[in-house]
Amino acid sequence: MNDSTVVDSPASPALKLKKRSRDPVLTQRLAFAFLFISTLLIIVPVGLIIVIIVQKGLPGITWQFLTDIPRQGMRSGGIFPAILGTIYLVSGAIVFALPIGLLSAVYLSEYARGNFLTRLIKLAIVNLAGVPSVVYGLFGLALFVTFFKLGASILSGALTLGIMILPIIITASLEALESVPQSFREASRSLGASRWQTIRYVVLPNAISGIITGTILGLGRAAGETAPILFTVAAFYLPQLPGSVFDQVMALPYHLYVISTQVPNVDEKIRYGTALVLLAMVLFMNLAAVVIRCRFRKKKKW
Amino acid sequence: MFCGLASIFFVVLIFLFLLKEGLAVFKTVTPPQFLFGKSWYPISEPPHLGILPLILGSLMVTLGAALISIPIGVACAVYIAEVAPLKIKEILKSGIELLAAIPSVVLGFIGMVTLVPWIKSIFHLPTGLTALSGAVMLAFMAMPTIVSIAEDALYSVPKTYKEGALALGATHWQAIHRVILPAASSGIMAAVMLGIGRVIGETMAVMMITGNAAVIPHSILQPVRTLTATIAAEMGEAVVGSEHYFALFAVGIVLFVISFIVNVGADLFLHKKEQ
């Protein structure tokens, strides 16, 4: 179907050619080609990146690599302490961020009135979300390491990461809570349930999938961040496992950074292997979040 | 429920602590000297604490990233929202989400091993660690943000606008660029601002591929140092309580203020759209 015939004047073909200097259909084809190429420019490199990392990293992934401690200044051995360190940090971050984040979201959704204070809180959340990760590192350094005298430790790092992922948890939980229809709350209240009982028995159980999704995304983000942990916890070569939350610890993102930029002659397999482990961890968490989101969407009862 | 106030509490806390340590630097230098001073040699005696080279470094890399990511990102968003066939749409959106999830240190690593040598050979440079490399890599990091928010904005334009345009005989493309894009413009602005906000705040990838030379850059093919990388790279060496230490916190204040402005601005655009 030629759309241009509809806009053309009913004149002779010659006149048509003179009047139309640009064929809208041709323009559209060019435009769409540009759009398509732009999309490819983004999507193709993503695929390439993953392929490269998998291809070059897979040879390095041995059981020993995953469970051994590093040796020889990281030129051989494994990355187990880094993996464990990342797990500790991420768990600590969630223990801090989930309760506070969830309760904040409950407050905003169920108790807050639409007044100035609420707008201020939402503005603060947007801001926290936008603060550069290195500034979080500075803050963590100033507050936890120095002021509270916790030193560079798992505790400092986990708390810093926790504050960083707080906005993610709040936003996802808030969205989940707000998606529960208001009519359910009314029905519950009309039967004599208090506000808190309504939240506990009706609202929360139905928002749980969104909350879990948000939590997992937060975990993924915390696992991959380097800058916040640079000054608050990360150690490079620590061939023993941490004994308490006050110890320093290795972490995967920081580890990758150092072996790529500061240690010469590290085997390529180790570099790519570390990248692969980190990437796999983060992508797995994102995938889990998506799967949970889809499954609950299907099971949704209303 | 004071958990709700937690967010405000933390934002204020962050700002306060930055101020606490950062303002101390102004005992040694004045604000104009700090912001506009041309040399950054914090460990020389006496230390030179002008952050102009760093500001310019951040600026150059950000502008470069913006120039690349905005057209491509918006184009991609338009493609996904309007042109892509349904089946492919989901794959594309997943691809974008995938890119967004990759940690910045991993992207920095990949940039180091692929992009940097490539740029070095194309432009016959002594080193591939340049502002250009940084700009390209950061563009990649900004694009998922731009694409997904812009796509949301395009998607929420009422279908009736498009139907009206088509009913008047416009082609699909004409409907897009004359009706839909303008209608979604404030959402797209917000997307761009948030994408740029992400670029300004990026640390690791930048550190790994821009070369870390804290001098005023004369071309995009030179190594540069950004505000973020400066903090990350030098904080390890700075003695707690030294002028260097305070100076780095002051850089943190600058970053905080910039990101505050960008984020609040983007939020305003998003809410303007909702009206």
Added chain:
Amino acid sequence: MVEFLIKDLNIWFGQIHAMKNVNMEIGSKQILSVIGPANSGKTTFLRMLNRLNELNDNFRMTGEVLFGGRDIVEMDPETVRKKIGMVFALPLPLPMSIFDNVAYGVKVSGVRNRKLQAAAVEKALKQAYLWDEVKDRLNTSAFKLSGGQQQRLCIARTLAVEPRVILFDEPCSGLDPISTAKVEEAMLVLKKDYTIILVTNNVKQAARVGDRTAFFLSSELVEMDGTDKIFTAPRDKRTDGYIRGKFG
């Protein structure tokens, strides 16, 4: 016996004066039909009785609503709502099983014992004429029931809490004629033990079911009397006009 005594009731939502100077007495164990065109204030009036209007941030009231002699505003809202139950216009099952729906009110009152809950559930479902249809599938989702069944489920749910009053807010507006007949039948049986207030857009339903009828127009109570009187010889011209279908 007087169940409700309402004196000089005025309600505002923000700047909107939603209820103007209402005074009335509602007797117990009978059905009061409340009629009037859309936006006349009938639902606002109904929701005042179980204090549901308070869920709206902009709500303000003056005047008194006395329930069994006590001002309901001075009572604990949860207690009020357990004594004064409500059935909504569109069937509103909670996203749970049939059993949990009916047991919900009982559970939030503090009854944890599963056997006690089960006894209450069975009794309520029988009163709502739903027991036989669902007794074998109490643990299935409430959404699997038909519209009419869901509405009877909501009635059962309200009955389980053992209220004294049941408020019906246009309960049959989403139902087919057969389900409507079943709900009306249930109401006529229930009025022996409960005070029932029925808001309805269906004037004929009001005449069929109500012992007394109240007519609201533009946020005011225009006239209230025995149903026979209202429908045969109303005192106010406006009442007459509405009943004959001249407006609304």
